[in-house]
Amino acid sequence: MSVKVSYDQDCRMTITGVDCDCGCEHHAIDKDIYIGKDLLPRIPEYIRKRGLGTNCVLVADDNTWRVAGERVEEALTESGFTVVPCVIHREGDMLPDDLSCGEVLLSITRETEFLIAVGSGTVTDTTRINAERTKLPFVSVGTAPSMDGYASAVAPLLHRGLKIQRPAVCPEIIVCDLDVLATAPLSMIASGVGDVLGKYIAKADWQLGEIINGESCCPVCVEMVTGAVNVLVDNVDEIAAKTEKGMRILIEALLLAGVTIMIIDNTRAVASIEHNIAQYWEMIMVQKGLEPPMHGASVGVSTLLVWPMFERFAKEDLSRLDLENIKSRRISREKRERWMRHSYGEEGGSQIMRENPGDFLTWEEQERRIRTAQARFDEIKAVIAAMPPLERIKAVMTTLHAEMTPGEEHIPDDLLRRSMHCGKDYRTRYTLFKLIDECGLLEEYLADYPYPFE
Ligand SMILES: [Zn+2]
Numbered sequence: 001m002s003v004k005v006s007y008d009q010d011c012r013m014t015i016t017g018v019d020c021d022c023g024c025e026h027h028a029i030d031k032d033i034y035i036g037k038d039l040l041p042r043i044p045e046y047i048r049k050r051g052l053g054t055n056c057v058l059v060a061d062d063n064t065w066r067v068a069g070e071r072v073e074e075a076l077t078e079s080g081f082t083v084v085p086c087v088i089h090r091e092g093d094m095l096p097d098d099l100s101c102g103e104v105l106l107s108i109t110r111e112t113e114f115l116i117a118v119g120s121g122t123v124t125d126t127t128r129i130n131a132e133r134t135k136l137p138f139v140s141v142g143t144a145p146s147m148d149g150y151a152s153a154v155a156p157l158l159h160r161g162l163k164i165q166r167p168a169v170c171p172e173i174i175v176c177d178l179d180v181l182a183t184a185p186l187s188m189i190a191s192g193v194g195d196v197l198g199k200y201i202a203k204a205d206w207q208l209g210e211i212i213n214g215e216s217c218c219p220v221c222v223e224m225v226t227g228a229v230n231v232l233v234d235n236v237d238e239i240a241a242k243t244e245k246g247m248r249i250l251i252e253a254l255l256l257a258g259v260t261i262m263i264i265d266n267t268r269a270v271a272s273i274e275h276n277i278a279q280y281w282e283m284i285m286v287q288k289g290l291e292p293p294m295h296g297a298s299v300g301v302s303t304l305l306v307w308p309m310f311e312r313f314a315k316e317d318l319s320r321l322d323l324e325n326i327k328s329r330r331i332s333r334e335k336r337e338r339w340m341r342h343s344y345g346e347e348g349g350s351q352i353m354r355e356n357p358g359d360f361l362t363w364e365e366q367e368r369r370i371r372t373a374q375a376r377f378d379e380i381k382a383v384i385a386a387m388p389p390l391e392r393i394k395a396v397m398t399t400l401h402a403e404m405t406p407g408e409e410h411i412p413d414d415l416l417r418r419s420m421h422c423g424k425d426y427r428t429r430y431t432l433f434k435l436i437d438e439c440g441l442l443e444e445y446l447a448d449y450p451y452p453f454e
């Protein structure tokens, strides 16, 4: 097994070596992904090849219209397409909120056959939800390598001031022009890199799930993501200099992360505790009217926060665990319910508990997990030993002038401490944090982030 990524003469990505007989259900990669130089004039040809029609709404904001939207519209119009531009004007940054979603919806007519999003996260998600609701296909033209959500099928949105996630659709065609990507400011590029670095945590957590709970861990998806992240770490100077090679490496890593979502139909290969924590910051900060950091930037910082827990656990002596003592200190079901509502709010907490009914463990199950960890500790250590040294990750982020601490991202201290405790509770997905908790060690490991709760 060896995953290989190549491009045909149209700059369309082809991936071979994805045959796999792991326990996960696999889906074919049936979307067209184009990465290359000078691709904007070729978009009409790409759309024709896919037969999406000739009548579209093109969504952009002021900035993405300037860097690419206008040229895409010209290329399409010259080629005989009918284009209704929906350029969203805002004083500050455009948000994926009710107003933006409504503007796109009202630009769609009965004649509209497909949508085009020219932008990064916000524009793409605003278009994605409309594509899903109107059952129209959509094309994504990326303008910044800032996050791994281009190929996602979920739309994070703002509804009445609250952060929500809605099931949506993946674009039929993704076009990333390397010259356009290089116009993105370094902070957005650093954000994309932060999002990618988190994949080391996602991989380790997935492998722990396999060891402790017999979860199916897909070697193809792991290889696809790890290969891309390793190349990125080795070429950070190219990325910082925004060379063609650097932009290709970064966008490839971000898109391959998305490809694993297409293959196994979930985000296991690309998101774990580091994403839970980052999303928690965003959710609470939006609720409080604070401006959250860029998605990838906060994933980068939370990756640095959780990484030392892995290193520490690898040096743990699990024979010191006193099972009777752990049993006597177990959280009661009633207290856990209070904790979930305290952390995620009345509605959010209840919903998470409904969707993850197995998260409150019986003692028998907790004991089984502890004993499995003790028996298979060498394998756990090998998973952690396969992670690169934390210093290497920090060096990558320093080269990109990335934000490195929660302080630089203006995460309130109380929120930081709470997030370190409740990030693991966001869903059943297995993480090192869950294992540490099951071993009765969480308070000890989080001594630097005290958050007493009675
Ligand atoms: Zn992400």
Ligand SMILES: [Zn+2]
Binding pocket: 020, 021, 022, 023, 024, 026, 217, 218, 219, 220, 221
């Ligand atoms: Zn597989």
